[in-house]
Amino acid sequence: MSIATLVERLFPGSRRELITGGVPVSDLAGRFGTPLFAYDAGVADARWARLRAAVPAECAIAYSVKANPNPAILRRFIARGAGLEIASAGELQLALRAGCPRDAVLFAxxxxxxxxxxxxxxxxxxxxxxxxxxxxxxxxxxxxxxxxxxxxxxxxxxxxxxxxxxxxxxxxxxxxxxxxxxxxxxxxxxxxxxxxxxxxxxxxxxxxxxxxxxxxxxxxxxxxxxxxxxxxxxxxxxxxxxxxxxxxxxxxxxxxxxxxxxxxxxxxxxxxxxxxxxxxxxxxxxEPGRYLIGEAGLYVTRVIDIKVSRGKKFVIVDGGMNHHLAASGNLGQVIKRNFPVALVERLDEAPKETVDVVGPLCTPLDVLARDVRLPSAKIGDLFAVFQSGAYARTASPLGFLSHASPAEVMVDDRTVTLIRRRGTHADLFHDLPDTGELPAVTTPRAS
Ligand SMILES: Cc1ncc(COP(=O)(O)O)c(C=O)c1O
Known part of the structure; x- marks a missing residue:
């Protein structure tokens, strides 16, 4: 799907720079850092309203929590009349804490x-x-x-x-x-x-x-x-x-x-x-998931390095398949196809070069966009993956290479709310036996 079409349909008001929920994405990146997931509440609301209006009133709609389990998103859909479809004891806790009426929760x-x-x-x-x-x-x-x-x-x-x-x-x-x-x-x-x-x-x-x-x-x-x-x-x-x-x-x-x-x-x-x-x-x-939240999400990264290897240009950004496995093509795609992507602050520039945009992992699988046409990227530019609201953060190997997990923000008509903080290095230790103290290992003596 072309970026121009997506921007016009989902992010109106964007010209040179991408704007979500009335806020320039560079402001969000400046305030909350990168990598970052930004969800446009207006887009999610519009999806809900469109589906609810299209589907007969006699039909119930349960949002599938696995698509994006952030409590702020669950609460948003519950408030509009959605039930929740859950798939684990953890999702049950999320559903209950989000205030879903118990009889509207179903467990598959x-x-x-x-x-x-x-x-x-x-x-x-x-x-x-x-x-x-x-x-x-x-x-x-x-x-x-x-x-x-x-x-x-x-x-x-x-x-x-x-x-x-x-x-x-x-x-x-x-x-x-x-x-x-x-x-x-x-x-x-x-x-x-x-x-x-x-x-x-x-x-x-x-x-x-x-x-x-x-x-x-x-x-x-x-x-x-x-x-x-x-x-x-x-x-x-x-x-x-x-x-x-x-x-x-x-x-x-x-x-x-x-x-x-x-x-x-x-x-x-x-x-x-x-x-x-x-x-x-x-x-x-x-029980839709992707349809309701997929289009509301942007995954925003920053260019850390740019290099040419044997004639191929790589734009290296600070997040990749560790946060967005689906965009790297490793979540159910047989042949990798690029999600819609763009340089956030240069939407109006014509593409100048063909590059691979890769994440920070030490694996050739960590490619966010392969052979993509972009304006010529500079270090520090913001790079966004569209259609990133569903099966993104939640369906990714967040622990791989121990990079900090990305923050999530919701933008609701210019009001920005942090709905999940960025991971910290302390998080790397929080589930160890005693804050970083590993149990002693006894090595058998060589005989
Ligand atoms: C039982 C069940 N319901 C609903 C969904 C949501 O699917 P989708 O996000 O494609 O609407 C899934 C996804 O795997 C599922 O397994």
Whole structure:
């Protein structure tokens, strides 16, 4: 996606310099240092408002915490009516502390520990979405021990996946969900245990889908599975979770997802549910992450060094894949393609050279932009990666090479709030046995 288009759509008022939420990015870098994540609250709000308006009122939307778990972001979406989809005991704590109504929290994801299931049941969250027969049995045992009922939906790994997404999670062997062909096993467990309350079906088979017809195909599939479960087992389906996966444009040639047409398709599905006695109580639920927060985020770095090696020019910046694995192409991309990037204070300059922009790690994988055309960069310039609100900081190897973790700020119509401080060297020691004191190691004596 071209920088000019992105800037015009998301960061209006930027001319020579990039402005987010009414504040020049160089001011943010000056105040908070680099590397830095800056989230434009207005962009996030607009995404929420657009999706909420497009999707029928009968459908619930749960923000997927894994996309960006910063509490300020969670609170922002909760305040606008979002529930939260969580995937770990840690995300449960984040959801609760952010003030999400308990019944609007749903817990999906593999490897739910007994402790996590217990915490979810004790906190009386809305639903646990089961990923296996074993998990169903454990949820039952824990619910019985606690003397509560576990509200559960079953996540299904469909027999065919959603074509057209960047990362497929269904349609083949997968650790996610229960194979569509083997549903009877988990349903037998769920329906035979009084401590487990069957609420519905969850189907999520891919992320970063830009074609609304692909998503609708997946939603129809979810509806068909829910209907057949209701018919076969005589159960009432109350939740039909059709997953997340709504994409944003990153690369050349990609265009925005048409959420209005997606909404029209959902309207038809809501109508079909309402008219179908087997699905009349089913509430359709979406759980997008990337779509809601991805476009609001900028990752801002500073040029530390510039060098030419055997004819190739490298612009070396102070942060890279340690903070933004996805932009380096190492999070699910088969062939590295560049995220949209720019020199922050030189948007109006024509590109003059082709360079690799690389981060500070001692690995050739740490490339933020390969063979990218830029104005000629100088040491001290600010370099930004766009579309960096989702699966960026949270999905990166922050500890690699022990660089300080980046701060996060939220800019809301000229008001800037630090929503996560920059890491310090003290953080490198905080989880060691005794502030830096490692236990003594006894070396065996050579005989
Ligand atoms: C169960 C589940 N729900 C929702 C999401 C959010 O997906 P996206 O950010 O593509 O909307 C994910 C992402 O992996 C997921 O695993």
């Amino acid at each position: 994801g593999p490897a739910k520990t007994d402790a996590a299931i217990e915490a979810a049941l004790q906190e009386r969250i809305g639903e646990i979405h089961l990923e296996s027969v074993g998990e169903a049995r454990r949820a039952d045992a824990i619910a019985r021990r606690l003397g509560v009922t576990a509200p559960v939906a079953i996540r299904v790994n469909p027999a065919e996946d959603a074509q057209g997404g960047a990362m497929r999670m269904g349609g083949r062997s997968a650790p996610f969900g229960v194979d569509e062909e083997a549903l009877q096993d988990v349903i037998a467990v769920v329906l035979s245990r009084p401590s487990v309350d069957f609420r519905g079906i969850h189907l999520f088979s891919g992320t970063q889908i830009l074609d609304y017809t692909v998503l609708l195909r997946q939603y129809r599939k979810a509806l068909a599975i829910a209907r057949s479960v209701a018919a076969r087992y005589g159960v009432v389906v109350r939740t039909l979770d059709v997953g997340g996966g709504l994409g944003i444009p990153y690369f050349d040639g990609e265009t925005e997802l048409d959420v209005e047409r997606l909404g029209k398709g959902l309207e038809e599905l809501v109508g079909r549910c309402q008219q179908d006695p087997l699905l009349a109580s089913a509430r359709i639920m979406l």
